[in-house]
Amino acid sequence: MPQLDTSTWFIMILSMIITLFFMFQLKVSKYYFPENPEPKPVSMSNPITPWEKKWTKIYSPLSLPLQ
Template sequence: MPQLDTSTWFITILSTIITLFVLMQLKISTINFPLSPSIKSTELVKTDNPWESKWTKIYSPLLLLPQ
């Protein structure tokens, strides 16, 4: 039974890692990041909903007994 030749594994793995690193660097370098990020306001904005201005009550059909 022949033995597995592992003498080239080191250079194969090393070249794969280097290639992946270079590809990732090229991919990341094409991304345009904003130069100065703008500060967003953290204040809550109150929205007026029509149902907040009037009082409403929801009746359950089971509570509406004939009188």
């Protein structure tokens, strides 16, 4: 049975890592990143929700008096 020749593995792995690094850099360089991000102004509006119009109370079993 012939032995496995591993002499080229280092070059192959190194070239693969370098290629993946360059491909990743090319992918990332296509995105636009703003230099000075500024927060958007937040408008304080109260949304109308159905549970604000009526009174509700939730009874937890632990808060009820013992019987």
